[in-house]
Amino acid sequence: MKTRDLFLETYAAITVNKARSGLTVLGIVIGIGSVIALVAIGQGAQGSVESRIESIGSNLILVSPGFQRGVGTQISTGRGSAQTLTQADADAIREEVDGIESLAPEVSRRYQITAAGKNTNTQVVGTVPDYLKVRNVEADLGSFVSPGQVSGVSKVAVLGPITRDDLFGAGVNPIGQIIRINKVEFKVIGVTAAKGGTGFGNQDDQVFVPISTAQRFLAGGDYVTTISVSAKDQGSMTAVQQEITNLLLARHKISSPQQADFNVLNQSDIVAAATSVTGIFTILLASIAGISLLVGGIGIMNMMLTTVTERTREIGLRKAIGGKRSDITLQFLAEAVTLTFIGGFIGVIFGWLLALGVSKFGNTATSISLPSILLAFGVSAGIGLLFGYYPARRAAKLNPIDALRFE
Amino acid sequence: MIECRDIVKTYTSGAEETTVLKGVSLKIVDGEFVAIMGPSGSGKSTLMHILGALDTPTSGTYLLDGQDLSELSDDELAEIRKKKIGFVFQAFNLLPRATVLRNVSLPLVYAEVAIAERDRAARGALARVGLEEERFHHLSNQLSGGQMQRVAIARSLVNNPALILADEPTGNLDTKTGEVVLGTFEKLNREGKTIVLITHEAEVARHAQRVIHIRDGNII
Numbered sequence: 001m002k003t004r005d006l007f008l009e010t011y012a013a014i015t016v017n018k019a020r021s022g023l024t025v026l027g028i029v030i031g032i033g034s035v036i037a038l039v040a041i042g043q044g045a046q047g048s049v050e051s052r053i054e055s056i057g058s059n060l061i062l063v064s065p066g067f068q069r070g071v072g073t074q075i076s077t078g079r080g081s082a083q084t085l086t087q088a089d090a091d092a093i094r095e096e097v098d099g100i101e102s103l104a105p106e107v108s109r110r111y112q113i114t115a116a117g118k119n120t121n122t123q124v125v126g127t128v129p130d131y132l133k134v135r136n137v138e139a140d141l142g143s144f145v146s147p148g149q150v151s152g153v154s155k156v157a158v159l160g161p162i163t164r165d166d167l168f169g170a171g172v173n174p175i176g177q178i179i180r181i182n183k184v185e186f187k188v189i190g191v192t193a194a195k196g197g198t199g200f201g202n203q204d205d206q207v208f209v210p211i212s213t214a215q216r217f218l219a220g221g222d223y224v225t226t227i228s229v230s231a232k233d234q235g236s237m238t239a240v241q242q243e244i245t246n247l248l249l250a251r252h253k254i255s256s257p258q259q260a261d262f263n264v265l266n267q268s269d270i271v272a273a274a275t276s277v278t279g280i281f282t283i284l285l286a287s288i289a290g291i292s293l294l295v296g297g298i299g300i301m302n303m304m305l306t307t308v309t310e311r312t313r314e315i316g317l318r319k320a321i322g323g324k325r326s327d328i329t330l331q332f333l334a335e336a337v338t339l340t341f342i343g344g345f346i347g348v349i350f351g352w353l354l355a356l357g358v359s360k361f362g363n364t365a366t367s368i369s370l371p372s373i374l375l376a377f378g379v380s381a382g383i384g385l386l387f388g389y390y391p392a393r394r395a396a397k398l399n400p401i402d403a404l405r406f407e
Numbered sequence: 408m409i410e411c412r413d414i415v416k417t418y419t420s421g422a423e424e425t426t427v428l429k430g431v432s433l434k435i436v437d438g439e440f441v442a443i444m445g446p447s448g449s450g451k452s453t454l455m456h457i458l459g460a461l462d463t464p465t466s467g468t469y470l471l472d473g474q475d476l477s478e479l480s481d482d483e484l485a486e487i488r489k490k491k492i493g494f495v496f497q498a499f500n501l502l503p504r505a506t507v508l509r510n511v512s513l514p515l516v517y518a519e520v521a522i523a524e525r526d527r528a529a530r531g532a533l534a535r536v537g538l539e540e541e542r543f544h545h546l547s548n549q550l551s552g553g554q555m556q557r558v559a560i561a562r563s564l565v566n567n568p569a570l571i572l573a574d575e576p577t578g579n580l581d582t583k584t585g586e587v588v589l590g591t592f593e594k595l596n597r598e599g600k601t602i603v604l605i606t607h608e609a610e611v612a613r614h615a616q617r618v619i620h621i622r623d624g625n626i627i
Contacts, residue, residue, distance in 0.1 A: 005516045016504050317500045320461060321514040321562070322489025324482045400461050404496065 001327045010334045013307070021339060024303045028343025028383070029350055031293030032376045036351025036368065038289045041358055042282025044366035049274045053267065055195060056203075057135045059101070059234055060267040061241050063093070063227040063248070066260060083223035084252065084261040087215070090227045092251060097229075097243045099236040104131040105224040107214045113167065113207060115179040120166040123206045124181055126214020134228045137203075142175045142190030150210040155217070157186035161194045162205040181207065184217045241266050296343065297383040304336050304391035315395050316403025328396040336388025337381055344380025348373050409435040409458065409570065409601075414467035416453050427453045428464070429624040435603065437569070440596040442604040442615035450624040452574070455605045459494060459572045460487045472569055489517055493563025495573040499555045501547040501562075507533070508543050511561045518566055532561040535598075536591050553584035560591055564600075571595070574605045589614045 001009075014021045065084040090105035106127040113120050131137060132144050139158065149156055157179055159167070168174045174188045186209060195203045215222050231240045245257065245264050254260055308315070315328060355366040416428040427450045435441050445451040456462040457469055460476055461484070469476045476487060488494075493514075501510045511529040520528070533543060536557040542550065547558060556576060563571050573592065577585035593614055596602050604615055612618045620627045 001517060002519050004522075009516075012505065313498075313500060314502060317496075317502075318513075318517075319485065320459075320488060320494050322485050322517040322566075324485045324517075326482075327517060401456055404500065 001323075001330065006330060006334050009331055010338050013331075013335050014338060020303060024299050025339055025343040025346070027296030027299035028293070028340050028380055029296075029347040031289065031296035032344045032347025032380055033350035033354060034289035034292055035286060035379075036348055036372060036376055037354035037358065037366075038285035039282060039372050040351070040355035040366040040368045041364060042278065042285045043369065043372075044355075044359065044364060046275060046278035046282060047367055048365040049278050050271055053271050053274055055136060056267070057228065057230055059231040059237055060134065061229040061231060061237065061244065062263075062265045062267075063089075063229065063244060064263050064265070065223075065225065066263045083221065085224050085227060087211075087222045087224060089248060089251060090224055093227060093229065093244055093247060096247055097240060099232050099240045099243075101230045101232045102130045102133045103227065103229045104128050104134045105211060105227045106131065107211060107219050107224050108206075108226065109219065111182045111218065113163070113179055113181050115167040115174075115177060118167050120163060122160075122163050122166075124214065124218065125206050125208050126211040126218065127208060128211055131208070131228070134230045135203075137195070138193040139190045140193040141173055142188075144190055144192070145208060145210045150212050152210075153212045153216055154210055155184065155186045155213055156189045156209065157181065158190040158192060158208040159188060160192050160204045160206040160208075163207055164191050166205075179207075181209070182218055237266055237268065293379065293383065297340075297387040300336055300339055300384065301387035301391060303339075304332060304388055305394070307335070308332065308391050308395045311395075312398065312403050312406040315398050316400045316406065319398070319400035320404060325396040328398075329392045332392035332395050333385065333388045336392070337384035340380040340384035340388075341377070344377050347380065348376050351376075408437055408470075408472055409433070409603075410468075410470040411458075412468045412470075414454075414457060414464040414469060416450075416457065416462075417465045427624055428457075430467070431621070431624070431626055433619060433626060435601065437601050438596070438599055440592065440602045440604070440614075440616045442606060442612035442618045443621060444606055444609065444612045444618050445621035446607055449621045451605050451607075451621050454621065455572055455574055455603075458570075458603060459492050460484045489514065490566065491569045493566065493568040493571045495556070495559050495563050495571065495576045497575040497578040499552075499559045499579070501555055501558060503548040504546060506544050507538070507547055507550070507558050510547050510558055511565055514562060514566045528565050529561070532565040533558070535564060535595065536561045551584075552580050553587055556580060556584075556588050557591060560588070560595075564595070569601060571600055571602045572605070573602065575607070576604070577606075577608075577611055585611070 063085065087105060090103065094100065094103050104127050106125050108123055108125040110121055111124045113122060113124070127145065128150055129145055129147055132139070137144070140161065142158070144158055145156065159174060164172070164174055167179060168177065174191065177188045179186050179188060192208070229240065229244065231237045241264050245260070248262055249257065249260060252261055318328060352368055355368055358364055359366045411431055411433045414428050414431045415426065417424055417426045431454060443451050443454060453462070457464055460471070463479065463484070464477050467477065471487065471491060476484065479487070502513070508526065508529050511532055512525040515525040515528060530543065538554060538557050538561065542554065547555060550558065577588055580588060589611065592602050592604065604611070606612050
């Protein structure tokens, strides 16, 4: 049989019972559509998590105090109040580790903050001017903490935009106003630019003060809670991370990395961890959608089996006038594949619209990739082959004599 | 030219063996109009299936145009049917939602004939059975029984076969339309077609030049 005739026969067969063909196609539409939409939502979430982590800083390495485990014991001394990292550690890293672009120690803790009768409870970050470079922060109004203010232990504060909104109201210029952090008075000298939230607490809801001031008036002691280091380039990150680890192990006189009282986190590790979580999320969504695709495929098989039974005499006739087994197999396979392919096509459009709707009204980023569309087409055609094969073989194996007599 | 030599057909169902044809030998030369007549259960349908290359004998030889068909595979038999045999069935077996032209040209689809050529052949075949041209685009289920059977005869003619096998072609028709259909066969035979008619009615068999009687699997 010629390809063109195969299409004509398929068209004729599918249009004979439009309602049934339509409902069968609908099963595939829903299956493919939900795969496309849910994978788009998953990949969109993945993309936005990645970009938010990237926005924290570039080539960032975070050193934070950890809990120490004694030799041979499982008892941890706890993480919350760990004060194992000091200003001296930060200075030593700056001096001795190669490949560092800039470095910013910080001491942060939540405090109650009051100003002009309003109050809020937020993160107060004592840090140095380099924090701007390391963590991609920009001053929107006024200026950030200056080196002179750090060495002079000035009681000045830079507000995050959300903290500004909470204390003074949205859009108000608070420069020159006085705020009280933990009952100590600070003068507001600037507001940072909005960055959007991240997985590490909202960066816009923070107050920055000079690290020396934070250590003297708020924290009491010269420990630091995080040292943010930015490496010169992506390639040197692992080396820098290793050097910091070795240096701190030596300074803290710890012999084995397993007992380290600090953590050195590489930004790409964080991205990898977050990506693997969202990746699992995507797979989960895709498998739920895959189940509906499977159900759609069974619908195709059901319809094809019914068709074969209904058209037994026709199959008998086709064999009697010279149709070979392969002709009959091909004809029924073509019907199944055409149905699933139409379903796949409409399903891709449907899933696309669904994903667009989700990003417009659900405020969630979605991303439709060409591979997922191609995959959807491949899968729908594959489902047609898979679920159409058994009915088609059944038709082809019919004995023409019995088929012609079938009532 | 058809030649059957000592054809035996045995069906096995479970442990039970039924011999339907018990050594049938016959010869039909080109251009003959032969009726094979017998009561139901005589084995005439089985003989027709073997003559029509729908089935193969258990033993014996069946030569169609000198070619032995008794040992061929399913697909080889399909090839023979496609080229050499036209079928007319009691129940017409037309595609119900297809036009008359599409029904008649269906065998040519499997023969991979070009569409224009197919259309020409189908119109020619329909003209030979005397169907009016205005019906060519009707759906086959809009026709009367006699018209349907003439469409089926046109379909059996369209690939210009060596042999037309008609299995009780008037069984679903009243006497008057049956006469018209049988007249069509007589006309085709006069034009040189070899026709084998299977029937249980002497009235129908009378239209043939020669009648082969079959009973209990033997030719008498």
